[in-house]
Amino acid sequence: MRYCFPALPSPLNSKTKGPLLLHLRSFTIFSPPPYATHLPQSAANPAADAAFRLHSCSDPSLLAQIHALVLRRNLLCLPFHWNSLMRCYLRLSMPAAAFLLFIHMFRAGATPDRYSLPIALKAAFTSFAFSIGRQLHSVAVKCGLSCHEFSESGLISVYAKAGEFAPAQQLFDENPNRKLGSWNALISSYTQAGLCIDAIHLFAALRRGGELLPDEMTMASIASACGSLGDIRLAEQIHRHSMHTSSSGHLDVMLSNSLIDMYAKCGRTDLACNMFDEMPHRNVSSWTAIIMGLATHGNAWRAMELFRRMDVTPNHVTMVAVLCACAHGGMVEEGMAHFEEIVEGRVKGVEATPAHYGCVADMLGKLGWVHEAAEIVERMPWPASAVVWGALLGACEKHGEVRIGEKAAAKLLELEPWNDGVYVVLSNIYAGAGLWLEVERVRRLMRNSSSGKIPGYSLPDVTVSMGGVNWLC
Known part of the structure; x- marks a missing residue:
C-alpha cells in the first residue's frame, strides 16, 4: 500500500x-494463516x-x-x-x-x-x-x-x-463451543430489535446450560428486555441475579443504569430512585435514566429537581428527558427556555434533534397552544416523523382545532397509510365542530380504504410461562 x-x-x-x-x-x-490462533507477537x-x-x-x-x-x-x-x-x-x-x-x-x-x-x-x-x-x-x-x-x-x-x-x-447454533460474547451479542440483538421474549428465552437457556455465568453486559441487556415487557416480578429476579453475578459485590455503572431504566419502565419509580440513590458513582446516563423515568410517570417536579442537581454535563438525550418532564408537568416557560438554549447552541455539546422539537410540540399541544405547536413542527429542519404528527393530531382532537388537524391527518396518512386510527381521530374532530357532512365523508373514506384492521394480541406472562417466579436464581 x-x-x-x-x-x-x-x-x-x-x-x-x-x-x-x-x-x-x-x-x-x-x-x-499459521498464526490465526495465536496472540499477536510483540x-x-x-x-x-x-x-x-x-x-x-x-x-x-x-x-x-x-x-x-x-x-x-x-x-x-x-x-x-x-x-x-x-x-x-x-x-x-x-x-x-x-x-x-x-x-x-x-x-x-x-x-x-x-x-x-x-x-x-x-x-x-x-x-x-x-x-x-x-x-x-x-x-x-x-x-x-x-x-x-x-x-x-x-x-x-x-x-x-x-x-x-x-x-x-444459525451461526450461533452451529458452534457447540460458543463463548459468552456470542450469547451476549445475540441477547443484545434480540433486545434492540424488540424481540424481548426471545432474548429472555435465550438468557434462560444460558442459565440452564450452567457452563457459563452471565456478566454485567448480559444482565444489562436482559434488564432492558424486561423493562420493555414491564414485568415487575421478572425485574426483581433480574435485580437479585445481578447482585449474585457481580464479582465485586457492587454493580457497575452500566448495569445500575439498566436496572434504573428497567424499574422505571415497570412503573416502580420508587425502586428506580432507590437504585439511583445507592449508586456510589454516576455518569450522564444514570441521571438521564432517572430523569426520564420520573418524567414519563408524572413526577415532573422531582425530575426537574434532579436535573438542577446534576453534577455532570448533560447530553442530547438528557435534554430530551428534561423537555419530556416539562411537557408532562405543564412547565411551558421552563421548557421553552431549555429548548431555545438547545437551538441557539448554548448547551455544551448538545445539538437540536427531531426528538427535541417533537417534545416541545407535544408540550405546547397538550396545553392547548396548538398553533404554536404547529409552528414548532414547521420550524423543524427535518421532515417531522409520524410520532410528531400524531401528537399534533391528538392535540387538535382535544382542543377542537379543525384546520391544523386536517393538515396533521394528511401528513400522518402519507407516512402511515395503513393507520385507520387517523380517520377515527379526524372524524372526532369534525364531529366536535358539528361538521357532520365531513364526518360522513371521512367514515366513507375509512370504509373504502384498502387497509384492514390490525389484530390485537396479548402479551404472555413471561414468568408464569417459563415455569414459576424463581427460574433465574
Whole structure:
C-alpha cells in the first residue's frame, strides 16, 4: 500500500459500499494463516512507538501523518500493526478508512489475525453497511477465524442489525463451543430489535446450560428486555441475579443504569430512585435514566429537581428527558427556555434533534397552544416523523382545532397509510365542530380504504410461562 486515506468519508455510503464489496469478492485465501490462533507477537521498538502514537492520537490530520510515517518505515509487517492503525481510524469515527485499510491488508500480503476481523465488523456495524456482513463472513471462514469469540459475536451483531436473525441464530447454533460474547451479542440483538421474549428465552437457556455465568453486559441487556415487557416480578429476579453475578459485590455503572431504566419502565419509580440513590458513582446516563423515568410517570417536579442537581454535563438525550418532564408537568416557560438554549447552541455539546422539537410540540399541544405547536413542527429542519404528527393530531382532537388537524391527518396518512386510527381521530374532530357532512365523508373514506384492521394480541406472562417466579436464581 503506497498511500493513506486522510480524507475518506466517515460513513460507508452507496458510493463507497459497492467498491468495497467488489474488493471483498476478489479475495482468495485457500488455507488458514499459521498464526490465526495465536496472540499477536510483540513489536520492535519503532513499531511499538508507532502503535503508542496511534493509540494516543485524537486528531484526524495528525493520524494521516502517523499513517504516512508508518508506511515510509515499513512498519506494517504484523497484523498487530495493521490492527492498531484500523482501531485508530475507528476511534476517530472514520469507519470507511478502517475498512479500506482492512482490504489493503490483504493486498500487502498480510493475513488478518483473530483481532483484525472484529475491527472490520465493527467498522461495517458503525457505518450501517450491513450488506457487507455476508462478505466478511466468507472472509472469516477462509481465514479460519469464524469460530473465534470476537469474530462470531461481531458477525452475529451485523446479521441481526440487518434484520437477518435466521443466519445470526444459525451461526450461533452451529458452534457447540460458543463463548459468552456470542450469547451476549445475540441477547443484545434480540433486545434492540424488540424481540424481548426471545432474548429472555435465550438468557434462560444460558442459565440452564450452567457452563457459563452471565456478566454485567448480559444482565444489562436482559434488564432492558424486561423493562420493555414491564414485568415487575421478572425485574426483581433480574435485580437479585445481578447482585449474585457481580464479582465485586457492587454493580457497575452500566448495569445500575439498566436496572434504573428497567424499574422505571415497570412503573416502580420508587425502586428506580432507590437504585439511583445507592449508586456510589454516576455518569450522564444514570441521571438521564432517572430523569426520564420520573418524567414519563408524572413526577415532573422531582425530575426537574434532579436535573438542577446534576453534577455532570448533560447530553442530547438528557435534554430530551428534561423537555419530556416539562411537557408532562405543564412547565411551558421552563421548557421553552431549555429548548431555545438547545437551538441557539448554548448547551455544551448538545445539538437540536427531531426528538427535541417533537417534545416541545407535544408540550405546547397538550396545553392547548396548538398553533404554536404547529409552528414548532414547521420550524423543524427535518421532515417531522409520524410520532410528531400524531401528537399534533391528538392535540387538535382535544382542543377542537379543525384546520391544523386536517393538515396533521394528511401528513400522518402519507407516512402511515395503513393507520385507520387517523380517520377515527379526524372524524372526532369534525364531529366536535358539528361538521357532520365531513364526518360522513371521512367514515366513507375509512370504509373504502384498502387497509384492514390490525389484530390485537396479548402479551404472555413471561414468568408464569417459563415455569414459576424463581427460574433465574
